[in-house]
Every structure is written in structure tokens, then in C-alpha cells.
Amino acid sequence: MHMDFWKMHGLGNDFIMLDDRDKTIAGHTDYSDLAVDVCHRRFGIGADGIILARHSDTHDIRFVIINSDGSEPEMCGNGMRCFAKYLYENNILVKEEMTVQTLAGTVVPRIEKKQRGQVVSVCVDMGVPTLVPEQIPFVHDGDRALGEPIETEQGIMSVSCVSMGNPHAVIFVPDLSVVDIETIGPLVENHPRFPEKTNVEFIEVLSHTALKMRVWERGAGVTLACGTGACAAVAAAHLTERAGRQVRVHLDGGDLDISWDESCGHMFKTGPAQTVFKGTVEI
Numbered sequence: 001m002h003m004d005f006w007k008m009h010g011l012g013n014d015f016i017m018l019d020d021r022d023k024t025i026a027g028h029t030d031y032s033d034l035a036v037d038v039c040h041r042r043f044g045i046g047a048d049g050i051i052l053a054r055h056s057d058t059h060d061i062r063f064v065i066i067n068s069d070g071s072e073p074e075m076c077g078n079g080m081r082c083f084a085k086y087l088y089e090n091n092i093l094v095k096e097e098m099t100v101q102t103l104a105g106t107v108v109p110r111i112e113k114k115q116r117g118q119v120v121s122v123c124v125d126m127g128v129p130t131l132v133p134e135q136i137p138f139v140h141d142g143d144r145a146l147g148e149p150i151e152t153e154q155g156i157m158s159v160s161c162v163s164m165g166n167p168h169a170v171i172f173v174p175d176l177s178v179v180d181i182e183t184i185g186p187l188v189e190n191h192p193r194f195p196e197k198t199n200v201e202f203i204e205v206l207s208h209t210a211l212k213m214r215v216w217e218r219g220a221g222v223t224l225a226c227g228t229g230a231c232a233a234v235a236a237a238h239l240t241e242r243a244g245r246q247v248r249v250h251l252d253g254g255d256l257d258i259s260w261d262e263s264c265g266h267m268f269k270t271g272p273a274q275t276v277f278k279g280t281v282e283i
């Protein structure tokens with residue numbers, strides 16, 4: 001079977017976008033195996049994950065993401081901006097604002113900027129960050145979520161556990177350039193206190209309005225950016241009085257603007273979405 005795809009990225013966090021509204025891909029392959037195969041950087045197309053557009057009975061559309069290791073997370077912030085652009089430019093959903101069903105609940109991307117009919121920037125209502133144990137699977141030591149000490153073979157570190165629908169462990173560091181992400185990232189991701197594993201964000205606070213972040217993603221390893229992670233980092237930074245509510249997060253792949261609305265409690269994330277190439281692959 002031939003499968004059409006768009007290869008897209010949001011700040012270098014890259015995805016293979018698939019239109020699976022009629023579930024034509026099902027029956028031809030297992031989705032988890034498909035993700036592992038096509039995301040492979042040498043034997044496949046290469047990506048951090050695949051994203052499927054599916055029919056929804058309750059929302060404009062349903063969003064499904066599968067990490068490059070075949071696991072299915074609840075949400076993806078950078079992928080959501082690509083998703084809105086993919087739907088809009090493919091005439092699947094020509095709406096400036098759309099309601100999207102995800103495993104993390106309803107997410108609302110709004111197309112911010114277009115150039116010559118093409119979407120270049122999207123603002124996503126990412127919902128409300130939470131620290132409650134039911135939302136962020138973490139074996140709590142007491143009732144803290146911020147600055148929780150966990151022990152790894154690299155020593156004791158303080159993690160702030162934030163859910164954006166998917167789990168995040170935010171670690172504040174004085175100097176990001178000396179952090180060994182490839183070693184510490186997987187130790188925290190797979191730490192027994194995170195029964196569903198976790199994404200791990202390393203944050204250097206630059207000012208009250210700017211954070212520098214590098215990320216180790218659950219199911220994908222080091223990526224150039226993570227949208228849900230940037231929101232989790234701003235939540236943790238604000239709640240610990242390290243930052244305000246309007247913050248620019250500098251990532252390896254570029255910048256995201258995060259705004260945490262005080263009245264509704266929602267986080268809004270604005271950034272670019274880009275198409276790399278379009279193609280067809282045999283599965």
C-alpha cells in the first residue's frame with residue numbers, strides 16, 4: 001500500500017503527518033510499528049513522531065501522536081501547530097480556529113499568521129497545567145510537586161512535576177551548557193517514581209521573561225524543541241517565582257512565546273510550523 005505524508009516541523013521537532021480519517025492505514029500495519037519504521041533517521045523518513053488526523057464525533061478533528069519509539073503520548077505542542085497547518089493547507093479543515101480532541105482533552109489551535117495562503121504561525125490554547133498526582137503520574141514523597149528531590153545514579157536532583165496532559169519533570173540548572181542531557185535525561189525519564197515515564201526539561205533562567213531550555217523527550221530522546229515542555233517549564237518557573245506569566249522560551253530549534261492567562265488559567269503557546277517535504281512511501 002502507498003501512504004501519502006507530509007514531513008513537517010515546529011522548531012526542528014519533526015513529524016510525519018498522515019491523513020487517517022477513514023482509517024485506511026489500519027489493517028495494513030500496526031501503528032506503533034509504523035511509527036518506529038518511518039521515524040528511523042537512516043532506514044526511514046526520519047522524525048520524532050508520526051501524527052494522524054482522525055475523525056471525531058465531538059470535535060472538529062481528532063489528533064493522535066505516536067513517538068518514534070512506538071509509544072502513544074497524550075499530546076504534543078509543536079505537533080499541534082503543524083497539525084493545524086496540515087489540515088488547513090490540505091483543505092481537510094479550513095478554519096482559523098479549530099477544536100481538537102486529544103488524549104489530554106480539548107486543545108484549540110488558532111492560525112495566527114499566513115503568507116501567500118500558507119500558514120506560518122499558530123497560537124495554541126494548551127489548556128491548564130496541573131500539579132495534581134492524578135494528572136501527573138509520580139510517586140510523591142509527601143505532597144509536593146515542585147522541587148521534589150529524586151535520587152539517581154548522578155546524585156539527588158530537584159524536579160518539578162507538571163502535567164500538560166502529558167508528564168514533565170522540570171529541572172532548573174545554573175548553566176545549561178554543562179548539563180549532560182544524554183546521561184541524565186533517560187535516568188529521570190525511566191525513574192521508578194514516574195510510573196508512566198516522563199519528559200525531562202532542563203531550564204536555565206535568563207530573566208523574568210526568558211528561559212533557556214533543552215529537552216529529553218519520553219519516547220524520542222533529545223529533540224530540538226518541545227511545546228508541552230516549554231509550557232510546563234513556564235508553569236514551574238512562575239510558581240517558584242523565577243519568571244512571570246509572559247515568557248519567551250529559547251530552545252535549540254528556536255523560540256516559543258508562552259503566555260499564562262491569569263483569569264482562565266490556560267496557557268497559550270505561539271510559534272512557527274513548517275513543511276519540509278511531501279511524499280509517498282510504501283508500507
Ligand SMILES: N[C@@H](CCC[C@H](N)C(=O)O)C(=O)O
Nearest residue numbers: 073076077078166226227228
Ligand atoms: N514534542 C512534543 C511532545 C511529544 C510527546 C512526548 N514525547 C511524550 O511522550 O509525552 C511537544 O512539542 O509537546
